């Protein structure tokens with residue numbers, strides 16, 4: 001055979017093996033995560049549910065076959081969530097038209113008994129494969145849902161971090177716990193494999209678990225991740241499988257366009273983009289805007305109360321010290337510790353209203369106090385301070401830190417008693433007493 005012939009034969013074989021362009025199907029996955037109850041745009045004009053809704057509807061209209069999914073943590077982060085225990089958030093996002101979503105650790109902040117209420121308010125499927133009680137019952141009733149999108153069968157499996165208990169308190173979780181996510185996802189992936197052309201995991205996982213799932217679950221074609229708030233600049237890919245994640249607080253919508261070879265159950269090509277939600281240039285969707293305004297007005301009555309003034313910026317590290325001072329003042333404790341991850345916003349220069357403190361401290365955490373010997377004090381508390389090893393010190397922390405001492409405090413087994421004082425009220429009182437923060 002001549003070289004030209006050999007080349008022709010090779011090309012012919014390639015053409016026979018490769019799926020013809022008309023066998024490929026397009027599927028678009030629009031995705032959000034960690035909306036954290038940010039129903040209105042932030043001070044920089046990013047996000048806002050009504051603006052996000054506009055972009056979702058526009059993108060969906062330009063897609064052939066389309067799914068909208070979320071990777072958890074709808075609730076917790078603003079007063080509307082705290083005051084009404086998360087329910088309005090699920091009522092609002094119902095208007096986005098999600099095909100499925102999963103639970104995030106903060107969706108447990110009001111106790112597991114709220115989850116069925118969230119599911120009723122949402123009306124879209126909320127799936128979670130690995131939150132179970134001792135009898136093995138699934139908290140959400142189902143681990144996955146299979147959607148038929150114009151003939152493309154897509155299995156959507158939900159999963160939460162294995163260390164869920166470390167992100168909550170025993171009272172909130174009760175008997176529920178999280179099974180190891182990757183193994184559990186693989187078990188359900190095997191169960192749905194014959195009934196689905198593509199398996200998608202909605203993954204509210206820690207960063208290392210996200211990578212583990214991408215590398216270790218070959219059945220899974222696409223991972224829509226959440227929980228990790230840092231920006232993912234580029235999608236992650238491993239052996240043709242893809243992991244995507246949007247910015248938190250509804251500041252962007254993710255759009256993953258896939259070309260699928262259905263008989264081979266393979267992603268042939270893909271393109272991912274992050275669409276910024278700019279409230280200044282994107283008009284709000286009217287129906288959502290009306291509902292957001294309704295909730296904002298109800299909340300305003302509670303939180304739009306002047307409490308003082310900040311003469312300078314209080315970024316998170318500075319605010320952490322302020323909160324510790326407030327805890328000491330409210331309890332008379334000699335030492336205080338605030339877990340940095342619990343400081344959820346900064347205080348900006350200018351007049352302060354109670355809402356600013358709600359944004360910093362959306363959680364209903366209480367202040368707890370304990371007596372601790374100097375030598376038992378963890379480095380996170382003593383940092384830079386001289387302590388006498390045998391002397392007993394009073395230490396104020398919050399109940400979340402007390403319930404998660406190894407990860408949050410670097411200690412274990414310290415005993416605290418609850419003062420019943422809400423940390424948020426303690427901070428508000430501290431500012432009100434001074435009126436001016438220099």
Ligand SMILES: [Zn+2]
Pocket residue numbers: 073104105106204226227228
């Ligand atoms: Zn989370």
